[in-house]
Amino acid sequence: MNKTFMLQRMWVWFRQWGRGSLVIDSTFRVLMVGALLAALFAMGSMAFIRDQETKRLMAHVDALLSTVESSVSVACFTGDATLAGDISRGLLTNKLVAGVRISAGKAVLTDRLREGTIKDERFVVTRPIPSPFGAGDMVGEVTLVADGEFIRAQAMSYSQISAIFLVMELLAVSIAVALVMLHTVVRPIREFSRRVHDVDINASKVDAYVIPPEGNEKNEIGRLAADFNIMIGNVRDLLAAEHAMQEEIATRERRFRTLVENSPDIIARYDRDFRRVFVNPAYAHETGTPIERALQRPVEDDTIWRPHMSCEEYQARLRHVMLTGKPDHVLLEWHRDDGRLVSHEMYIVAEYDGNGQVEGTLAIGRDMTERLAVERLLQRQASYDALTGLLNRRMFGERLREEIAHAERTGTAIGVLFIDLDRFKEVNDTLGHEVGDLLLVDAARRLTHCVRESDIVARLGGDEFIVVVPNAVEAKHLARIAGEIIQRMEQPFHVDGNTCYISASIGITCFPEDATQQETLLSCADQAMYAAKEQGRNGFSFFTREMQTQSQNRLHLANDLREALANNQLQVWFQPIAEVATGEVVKAEALLRWVHPDRGMVSPAQFVPIAEENGCIHDIGNWVFQRSALMAKQWSDLFPSVGGDAPSISVNLSPRQFTRGDFSDHWAAYINEIGLQTESIVVEITEGLLLSDASDILGKLENLRAAGMQVALDDFGTGYSAMAYLKKFPIDYLKIDRSFVRDIDADANDRAIAEAIVAMAHKLGIKVVAEGVETEAQRDILASVGCEYLQGYLYAKPMPEDEFLAYVSHRAAPRVKVASL
Template sequence: MEYADLVENSNDLIQVVGFDGQLLYVNQMWVDTLGYPRDEAYRMNFFNILHPDCHCRCGERVERLRTGESVPRFEVEFITRTGQKIVAEGSISLYREQGEARGIQGFFRDITLRKKTENALREREEQLRTIFESSVAGIAMLAPDGRFLQANPAFCNFLGYSENELKQMKITDVTHPDDIEDTLRRRQIARANRSQSIVCEKRYLRKDGSVFWAQLSSTWFFDPQGQPLYTVPVIQDITARKLAEERIRELAYYDGLTRLPNRQLLHDRLELALAQARRHDRQMALLFLDLDRFKGVNDTLGHAIGDRLLQIAAERLTACLRDNDTVARLGGDEFVILLADFKSSDNLPHVAGKILKALAQPFDLGVREVYISTSIGIALYPDDAEDAGELLRHADMAMYAAKEEGGNGFRFYSSEMNARAVARMDLESNLRRALDEKEFFIEYQPQIDLVSNRMAGLEALVRWRHPQLGVIPPAQFIPLAEETNLILPLGEWVMEQVFLQCCRWHANGLANRQVRVAINVSGRQFDQADFVEMVKRLLQQTGAKAHWFEFEITENVLMKDVQRTIATLRQIRELGIHVAIDDFGTGYSSLSCLKHLPLNRLKIDKSFIADIQTNADDRAIVSATIAMAKRLDLEVTAEGVETEGQYGFVYQRDCDEVQGFYFCRPLPADKVLDACRKHLDES
């Protein structure tokens, strides 16, 4: 009786089936689960309540039992009275009455819910597997020590390894050497803090050795005791973005021609170096470089050749320095070197000398070898300045001082240099204002014919009458006007005023005296493409005649580009204007070139005349110059004749004309006609 109650009230589905399939007994759980009342169930065949999806090998199992074999547990699918499917798991055995086998008894447990859960998990796992396999993001699983446990195709493709190859490796084996330390540090922090997620950018090394930039999101999984189980890194390719960012950074911080740091990056590094120098109470130095004669290379050989020279110069400068030094290009032919850490300022001349030597070597530019040099200015922190702007400005000033001494050298900054620079800036400001305020005026110095003793010509000399400083000598403001390009409007103004003044003189009696007027033409003016057209325009506007005038052009200007010079001089001569080579002997003329220039006159520089009575070399130079000019059919004027002895020497050498205080000081325009008449009467 107790056994019957146990069977009847069991949580298992219990049934007895005859060998013909007829249901002989079902317990209450069977009835409750499948929904068939007992009287109905006993009229049913077991095979009729199996679900169509069920592929039960019942006959085979029964035969095995009847032969004495055991049958393992298996699953079976029933169909309920309402048509639902029930999945059950259990076992069967022979049912005996009085020792004789009468059928099969089965004990089953309803596992429908469990099967649904398993199927759902299986589907979920399959979905995850599909995502894992087909994801465009690289996904892997790593052991706590960094060994690869799994890797999806995308991860493998990113790095160029197969999954089997990766399983033999650790994450550090595929990490860029420069990022290994950060990778290990992040993993240690994650383990110590039980961080579940890490997001960063890092570099990997592909199998072929190339660099792969990735956005990394790594998730850590821990057991209940907090021990790491594994990590799942997910990587996305950001190589193209990083290359674009690097390109943008290069454009923002590096010079496009030389690949050196530009002004912005130099400023950033200079500020950082200054902060470190203040913190550690140490010195630092700034070297400002400007290439000597670079403009000549650009003008004669073209900008492409000039650019190549700058690239080679940048390479040589970099080779002269240590890895922790900075060499930057500010623009043009200007470079700056930042020496943030040196033992003693006594070493700086050695560094500067090394740079001078490197840049003095010939530059092989393909079309020809070129020789240049450089001027270097040096400023120190904290001796010369305590902020970046002042330090850079003072190094620049020192560089200009080196250049004024002839270049190919270096100078340290000094306070006296700063005072001169401030004065120079004030002068430049006043010079710009003077043009607008019409503070310039012109005086004329007579040129005397040594044969007739008459006034043969006049040289127009521009003067500046400053309202506070008085008359400023040309030697102080003409070079500044050249540097700032103010010489162009000033030179045009001078030419226009001289043309107008000559028209007034000729209207008042100078026309019959054949007195020419010389006008100094600056190098900047002469180099202008429209120079000849400007002269034509002024002649037309003023009504002046070209044959009244002579242009004086210095030797160095004429020799800069001989072929272009010849072409321009011919145009000037065709207008009727004479041409004189001014300050002859102070430049670097080639006599073979000189004979081809369409000139009318040589003017011997006053520096040779000054010591002519005491200096044998000067006497020889003046004598040779006069003789050479005669051979070239050129007239000769000696400048700066101030004594009777100087006059007598050039007179005896058949010099054509003299100019200087011995005869007359420069005259204002309203005194010229009287001086001209005086020399006419005295002759």
Template sequence: MMPIAIVAPQPKTILIVDDIPANLGVMASYLEQLGFDVVTAQDGEEALQRAQLVQPDVILLDIMLPGMDGIETCRRMKAIASIQAIPVIFMTALTETSKKVEGFAAGGADYVTKPFQIDEVFARITTQLQLRTMHQQLALQNLALQNDIRERAHLDEQMRIAALVYQNSAEGMLVMDGANRTLSINAAFTSITGYALDDIAGTDSPLFRSHCHDPAFYAALWSALRMDGHWHGEVWNLRKNGEKYVQWMVINRLNNEDGSLYGHVTLFSDITEKKSAEALILRQANFDELTGLPNRRLFGERLAQEIALHHGAGLSLALLFIDLDRFKEINDTLGHAVGDRVLVEAGRRIRAGTRASDIVARLGGDEFIVVLTRIGSLDRVEQSARALLESLAEPFVLDDSVSRVSASIGISLHANAAPEGGQLLNHADQAMYVAKRLGGNRFSYFTPLLQQAAIDRRSLINDLRAAIDGKQFVLYFQAIVELASGRICKVEALLRWQHPQRGLLGPDEFIAVAEETGLITEIGDWVFREAVRWAKRWTALVCEPFQISINVSPVQFKSEGDAQEQAWLAYLEEMHFPATSVVLEITEGLLLDDNKKVKGKLRQYKQAGVQMAIDDFGTGYSSLSYLKKFDTDFLKIDRSFIRNLSTDPNDRVLSEAIIMMAHQLGIKVIAEGVETQEQRNFLLAAGCDYAQGYLFSKPLPPQAFEQLLLENALGPAKAALPTLPCASRMG
């Protein structure tokens, strides 16, 4: 192997070409501090003159120059024999690959990107100085060998000196002869690849025979070198230990003085970490971290592509919106870690139940999407939907626990005239909610009627928000009468909505949507405070104990934290209204809820003295043991039993049994929907404590109920008392 010599270090001259004086000043100052002699020029013509006059060692050339740009300037420099060998490093803020390739084609040796990192600029200048020195010395060496073999020892020493210079480069360097046999490597080469010089000296470099690329790739690389004299790009390679990594590689041709090929010099850096970071960013931007499935963003892109493809080919596709049933119960009872494992397994089952050409994605939470491509008939869609339902209904065996969920699937179809991706997804979402409302574990197709229902629902939600802001809610009150005395001792607060266009609306028309959207929390808070305010007034008027019954949604009990409970109990203290005068009406199902938060909130109210009533008893689970367990105060027999007391013996028997068993548990009974004297007499004889219904009073506005209460307590003659101004609207 022939040695490489390098001249002794001496100050090097750098020509900087930039049309912005501030850039020139900053760069010149940095380079002078690093020990370089600096010459400057502000345009291409001046640069050509200065280069020929000064003969710099390296030229830093801005691409964007007035008049003749940097690339043309470089091209002209390479046409002038006296300066054509001077390496040109382009300076640019441009990132387009085409512009960089054009610069290399013009004869540029390297480039640096603005804004500059001076360490990078210094490294690239040093590298080019080394390369130029090596190139010059290789040519001199060949000439010297032809003249006198006695120079061999001296040139060997010079080679060692050169090695000391470029061993400190952070970039791997490889010098090959004309047959591409390894002549020299630096320390960075060994550090990056694991190969020492003894491993590869005189052989084809392992950089070009790792087989990480196909033969066509390497053929194109060598062809570019033969044609252009240089090549650059990303190359995958193998380290000596077999580990795969990726390089950014620049290869330049080395010519003898007569222009014939001497060999090639290769510079490369390990960009594996950079590529891994880029891949991680790409993965995080496009894939769900938990399941590894495409996320909402990538799904949107792929759906748009599939729609365009299917539309052009006249094909159809189906979108399945999948939502797991009862998944929240798993999170609440077993914890989020178990919930995450269920989601991972659910994603795996969904992916396994689809074709490779189908799209599977996770939108978030327990929502998944499947796009069935190239469907020929609805049979294919329904078979897939049923298979997914069956798969997801199988038990999820996780360590020592077994969890069961099912799924609700909404299906929307895309044909030639069908909606675009976003609308298609909304349609499937609407259909999924229909499946869920029907009990889950089923699929439902989108129909135009669903679309209208969705529009109406959205309008209702907007109107509800406006109702809260516009104080459109009002309370009506229905008397609860003590059967034995006929005295009104309780009242139930009933919510109404004074809609500006539709008039007075009952709760059946909006409560379900308020619960689904979470608006029930704010509405329920207003109901509680307004009801307590009126109850306090009426207690003072009749000068007797008086209870207010307030309906509370299960959603309010299942909300996070205890802020509502604390606020309500604090409000009772603020109003100096006894907690024992408040009755919260809840559903049977709430007592059966295993949620610890629900149980804790119920106990918190009871400990404060608030009483509990079970509404519509007999229509649900009707578990008397739960009534006792939670220290229930009142049980309200549903109107469906009361309605047929005079005609249905079974309803009479059931009503008597409920009253008797409740009394044995120390629970008082309220009958709802009492409309006839015959019903009242039967209930009184059966021992029922209280009743409410149209026999006594329909739901009334607060002023009307107040008059009824006064007449009941004092008699009509004494009831003509002044009342406070109405303040029953939400505010």
């Protein structure tokens, strides 16, 4: 019992001591490998030795046969069975021989086999017996049967003894190798391990390194120590860098916290359950919710949810960000405790943990209150008429396109009422623009009371209004609306102490019965409106196919226009422009005229829009420019520049030609080709062109200026009159429209407008040309407000090329300006 207990204790001690020990482990592995190799070699060598021993014993049997060969030869030659028997008995006395057979020809002299012997052909040796007289004849045959069991036993015994010695040798070598490894490898490694274990990486630089065991400075252990010391140095550097990084992180965290806590943007973080885990002071200020109340509360808690968007919808947006990882923008609006509506654009992103899994969302809200207020104001100004509050022309166009698309999908009809106020111009001219504006406001109010909320009401400009009636089932419904509008409009207007009487002429058309395209639909309504005016005003008229006659005439006119240029039917006339200071003609405007062979003189108001529609405007515009440039050249040759600018001619450029044409390079090349100074050409454009969305407008204007040509803004004040573009675009001249000049001597408002235009232009370094000057009173007023140039019948009417050249030939040193279409 005590012996067993002691063995168990020794085994436990051995396992504990050897656990993790390189000495025990390596020694055990060497011995195991040696034993395994010894076993393998022993098994391999035993087979080999056994085979070799078997061959040796069989060779001994063959040698026995050779010793008795002569005696067997005599016995076979003489046929002596007795001799053969004696030979066989002698051979059987040898343990290797188990059987003997001697035959002479067909006669068997002796055949003996030891009892119990199993004959194995592998152990049988047969040899022919030659004649004893050496004549080369064979006299018999002898066969020896070796004892296979004895031979195998002998071979096995010999191979086992040899294997045992081989195993012992290999085990001895393994033990020697293990002892050598223990002394030269394992012990230094254990010592190296101990020294590594004692290293204090935070100690001084000297104490933080490992010294290799004695005698191992230059071997692998020494190199390992050197590499380990390098690693220690790297670790010390990394620790130092980590410490510095932690300090930097702490500093940045303090700065970030300062930034977040003082940021005007609201910041909120949500976990995967949509609970607020962080909000900054700006959040508390903007929402009126204390931080401690907001934290750990879910989004769906409507007791603290302020935005107009439902908390369910906001939570769905957060969920979508967490599921997809894609950022989202959400506009939240709510009323603060002070009643002010605030708007915040929330930028929501997913937050990830160290494993790349979404752990929540971060929402940062920028205060967009002021910006959205401005955008909404600008949107309203861009979409609604500033005077009446109705839709303006642009927004009306968008709404009508939407209604047409909806009607096409649903198969419903649309009614369009084009309304023009009769005698409004008289009120405007008699009582002034302020009264006219107030009347328009009242007319818009009355108009909206005649239609449903779902109907569209817009002011196209001036005294023109339009109504769109979706789902117009019957014509009588549209007629009833038109009749009510007419009835309300013929009621007296009490405006600013004045009683005014107007009426309305209304044109009615239907989609898709009359037209399927927006432009055609409006054109049909416009034609119907003019038909109502021709019928005596204060009434309405439905569009009819007979009204297509005008459209047919327009089509014929368009066809004739295509041949007009080739048939020399177009002419360029010029109207002089005088300088206020000297009264001299220094500029001219080129005006296009069409002398039709059948219709006579066709107004540009009729054919220029057609030319723009069918694309002829590009060829016509280039031809007008070339004629104008040649005229400017002739004029400059008559009166070259002496101490001043050369004469200039203005060429009107249509919006379509400007936006879709490639003209500036060709024009500049033609000017150089004829030897004309580039400043002798002034390109006139309308202010509506500058408000276009085309991105290359500014580039084309700059190309004109770069080529040396000047730019004039025609009919200024009649369109949008946005002042910002005067700074943005390169403009040399403003042309005051004749509508402001016509009543300038009688209407203080027109005079104030003209004076304001001139003052503004001069502040921007732009010169001013007034159009439609017909009286000396108009000239004097314009001169008094600082207008530089005048154009109108007071000086001269437009005239053909020859007449104009003769006209300026009698003027002293003029300076000309050319206008286009």
